[in-house]
Amino acid sequence: MKGSGRRKLDQQTFMAQARECRDKGYLLSAKKIGSGAFSKVYLAHATQERMQHNPKLASDLQGKRHTMVAIKVISTAEAPVELSCKFLPREISSLNATYKHLNVVQLYETYHNSQRAYLVLELAGGGDLLEHINSVSDHRCCPGLGEKEARRLFRQLVSAVAHCHSAGIVHRDLKCENILLDDRGLLKLTDFGFASQSGVKKALLSTFCGSMAYTAPEILMSKKYSGEQADLWSLGVILYAMVTGKLPFKECRPHRMLLLMRRGPTFPPGLSPECQDLIRALLQLRPHARLDLQQAARHRWTRPTGHAPFCTMLSTSPVENPGEPREDSEPPRSLLQLRRPQQLGTPKSTSGPAPEPPDASRSRGGGSARLGLQSITMANLGVGASRQPPPLCSRSTTQNVLGLYQVN
Numbered sequence: 077m078k079g080s081g082r083r084k085l086d087q088q089t090f091m092a093q094a095r096e097c098r099d100k101g102y103l104l105s106a107k108k109i110g111s112g113a114f115s116k117v118y119l120a121h122a123t124q125e126r127m128q129h130n131p132k133l134a135s136d137l138q139g140k141r142h143t144m145v146a147i148k149v150i151s152t153a154e155a156p157v158e159l160s161c162k163f164l165p166r167e168i169s170s171l172n173a174t175y176k177h178l179n180v181v182q183l184y185e186t187y188h189n190s191q192r193a194y195l196v197l198e199l200a201g202g203g204d205l206l207e208h209i210n211s212v213s214d215h216r217c218c219p220g221l222g223e224k225e226a227r228r229l230f231r232q233l234v235s236a237v238a239h240c241h242s243a244g245i246v247h248r249d250l251k252c253e254n255i256l257l258d259d260r261g262l263l264k265l266t267d268f269g270f271a272s273q274s275g276v277k278k279a280l281l282s283t284f285c286g287s288m289a290y291t292a293p294e295i296l297m298s299k300k301y302s303g304e305q306a307d308l309w310s311l312g313v314i315l316y317a318m319v320t321g322k323l324p325f326k327e328c329r330p331h332r333m334l335l336l337m338r339r340g341p342t343f344p345p346g347l348s349p350e351c352q353d354l355i356r357a358l359l360q361l362r363p364h365a366r367l368d369l370q371q372a373a374r375h376r377w378t379r380p381t382g383h384a385p386f387c388t389m390l391s392t393s394p395v396e397n398p399g400e401p402r403e404d405s406e407p408p409r410s411l412l413q414l415r416r417p418q419q420l421g422t423p424k425s426t427s428g429p430a431p432e433p434p435d436a437s438r439s440r441g442g443g444s445a446r447l448g449l450q451s452i453t454m455a456n457l458g459v460g461a462s463r464q465p466p467p468l469c470s471r472s473t474t475q476n477v478l479g480l481y482q483v484n
């Protein structure tokens with residue numbers, strides 16, 4: 077279709093979406109604040125009438141003193157059937173199960189027709205953690221966030237993940253792109269499309285999920301795994317990315333990735349020994365050897381001497397815990413500044429052959445990532461043998477987080 081024809085169709089689609097939202101009590105703005113493979117996320121306003129009919133929305137927006145929400149519009153008619161039948165229901169039920177925590181994006185309501193599904197979400201207008209790390213790195217002319225800010229965000233992240241786990245939800249796709257910030261600098265965990273309901277039995281899982289750079293070794297090895305322990309590994313990768321502006325292990329080929337994991341992370345000079353210790357304790361090859369969430373929350377880096385105890389942090393009750401004030405001087409970013417770098421907009425597919433992502437480590441799993449892994453075991457990776465000191469980082473293993481999207 078020619079450019080003008082495409083634009084006209086897009087306009088008609090948008091008008092239809094705006095009408096459908098208005099009928100439900102939301103005023104859709106033309107401001108697109110994000111997109112996925114089959115979804116677009118718009119800024120919208122809830123009408124007073126809608127708030128009167130939706131107590132979740134009313135209580136939350138009154139506290140925030142605005143009427144803005146984010147509406148995620150999913151083109152179910154165009155998407156693979158798996159999305160409507162599997163990933164979308166999973167996302168909705170996980171968001172319902174994790175309602176309500178200050179650091180997990182809230183789902184206010186959903187509606188759908190034969191063409192589209194709509195998710196009315198809490199607005200997190202401060203961009204994602206990846207953008208934040210990159211912009212702070214540029215600002216400081218030094219990769220990564222300062223440890224003080226990283227600690228503030230990490231505490232909120234641990235709290236969010238603990239809340240999900242206590243609600244029986246394992247995320248399985250924890251990564252910087254799935255962590256949003258709001259205008260107050262509060263962290264909001266999102267994108268539960270790969271989440272799994274672990275239930276009471278906490279059965280071991282076997283599906284390959286997530287993005288390779290954040291994926292736990294046991295998943296790369298196609299082992300049955302505990303979703304909780306796999307999430308802990310991803311937390312270690314995210315913390316490393318926050319404090320260094322880089323990924324600890326960067327390889328497209330799973331077997332090479334496993335070798336890097338076995339060697340362990342290397343750290344830039346100047347990073348505190350406490351922070352290094354916490355990262356190492358999360359990035360343990362043996363899932364059982366990883367710190368659990370309670371231990372991560374009590375670790376001396378997370379809660380240095382003089383910090384108020386953070387006992388409310390791991391509260392399992394589904395109520396808001398008090399947010400922590402921003403300690404850093406980074407000003408909150410306004411919605412007007414919200415944008416995604418061009419290269420982040422590459423569509424991702426939830427099934428079938430994905431359009432080639434800019435970097436394979438960003439693509440979401442799938443069978444191909446497991447090829448050739450069957451013969452790799454903890455034993456031949458040398459787990460348990462004494463560790464060699466990690467080699468100096470080479471460029472390929474310490475790619476700047478931004479660089480991830482520039483590699484083909």
Ligand SMILES: Nc1ncnc2c1ncn2[C@@H]1O[C@H](COP(=O)(O)OP(=O)(O)OP(=O)(O)O)[C@@H](O)[C@H]1O
Nearest residue numbers: 109110111112113115117146197198199200267424
């Ligand atoms: N609640 C929100 N507030 C602000 N922005 C949001 C919100 N939810 C999503 N976004 C923006 O929209 C983008 C796409 O959202 P999301 O990742 O949920 O869509 P998706 O269809 O699951 O994407 P993918 O195809 O990558 O899985 C996010 O990266 C983020 O920038």
